[in-house]
Amino acid sequence: MKRVWMLFLIAGCSTVDPKPETPTEYTFKAPEGFPATAYRFENTPITQAGFELGRSLFYDGKLSRDGSISCADCHQQEAAFSHFDHDVSHGIDDRLGTRNAPALFNLAWHSDFFWDGGVHDLDLQPPSAIMNANEMDESLDRILEKLRKDSKYPAMFRAAYGTEEVTTARFLKSLSQFMLLMISSNSKYDRYIRKEAGVTFTADEQEGLRVFNLKCATCHPAPLFTDLSFRNNGLKPTPNPDLGRALITLRDEDRLRFKVPSLRNITESPPYMHDGRFSSLERVLEHYNSGVQATENLDPLLSQNGRRGIVLSDAEKRALIAFMKTLKDDTFLSDKRFSHP
């Protein structure tokens, strides 16, 4: 802003527009080295007012039937917007869902959402949680009605979109604007890769990166630390197993497949797996080392040379955990833009 004013003073009444623009911290900027985004930005220009509206909605219980559950209840910033210490979603009326609430960041690069990939557009992701009877159990039309009658929202819609009109698209795109700016790209790992001054890896971290590249990076490649695919990683079947991706595609070859999660901020978002069955990263690594089951559609990468799983020595496991700690992005986890308004 200051710079705009200075320019304005110098330039007098020439070409500089004195109208406040959206500051750079509210514009989408892909970090260097990230791949092409999947989100259709051309339909959703991000503005500070749109972002702030989305932020307010994200933290508002009005999105649930009885006002008790907001998006932020299962997507907490300190847990990288996952549900800390909850194996499955804990929603309205103390009901439990069937899957672990995934962490939220770098969503502009995702083309499929949820563990089963049933939604293909970030704009259409919130309705699934809103309408789910175990999560927010609310209908979209009732939410829009509540927002229209609210004391603060009509003015926020006017600030974001020019008029007070509350539409489905405006409501959903505000949430998208908020979520799209949740970019995590400033972990120790990122700063190490960017060769920032004073950032070094310890011997453990270096060894962890080496093992990671050798044994994990096919499914969890940098910089997103997921290849966004759907795989069966050989978890021990439960009596009535969640069929995962097959519930969407109805194909037998998709039974027990789930979306590969990102490893960014992974130390902050326990428990792990689609059903939150593992409470620690140590248990996750032990699963890959010794627990992979020969279930249908087991990913071929987990069954090579006549052995299931990924051989990991204790030293390798320690090194991998040291490396995964470098994926924690404190800038993102404490970014005030994303906190409760």
Added chain:
Amino acid sequence: MMVFFKHPYGFLLFQKYHSIIQLIIQKDLTMKLQYLLFACFLFAGSGCDLFESDGFNVDDKGTLKVVFDNVVGDKDLTLNSGSYVNAAGETFNVTTLKYFISNIKLTTEEGKVVVYPQESSYFLLDESDPTSLTLTLTDVPAGNYKSLTYMIGVDSLRNTMDVSKRTGNLDIAGKAKGMYWSWNSGYIFFKMEGASPQAKPAADGTTNYRYHIGQYGGGFGTPPVKTINNLKNSTLTFGTDMLKVRKNKTPQVEVKMDVLKVFTGQYTMKLAENPVIMVNPLGANVSANYIQAYALVSMKNNVP
């Protein structure tokens, strides 16, 4: 000769009589030609039906009404209270019947396809709202049409279009409420619900049935995966009677949808076995049945 072009249907009259005129000219019967032209002028100017019924200007636009009637065999469908028997011998009623009609196309007698503007072509028909069963198509180019094609459902393009372009009947928080799956993102094309004493009981003991048919072929994921495609088109052909869209006449097409055929045709569905068919391979069987449940009842031209 200019007289033909001044009259609204002059060009067609001109075309129609062109050969006669040519003949007359060849015979150099100038006087008779002048007389004929004068006669035509008077005849056309009087608004004689003989010419007006078939004539139209290529730039004319008209309105067309398509009326859907949901029936059960030879009976009209009565929601809730009507009791019927399906091909499997099961007694059932219908409490909800809704479906999308979209992507309407007309084919002229010459085979040219006229697409009704896609933006305006998403109709949501609801048996409980009789006004929703009449589709009024406006600004249809005047012409003689031999067939009308429509889709049951919402095409894959619109199913994946930006949410800002899903307004009106496609607004998932508005008219399309209940006709959209949020967890397996896509519109429900055809929804039929009711109860049947023979239906396999649910966990709570109720014996309701629910057919929610959608799915447009998918193509998502890494790598992309094709899923079931239940999008189906239905074509009504008008035989030798062309559907005649004119500036001042509104032709009316009546279509019936026979609920009994939803349960049978290509596949006989049994409520005792599968009372709930939603995102389910059996949805393809239901859509294969219901596309044959739509049939032309009547087509009336010259409705003022």
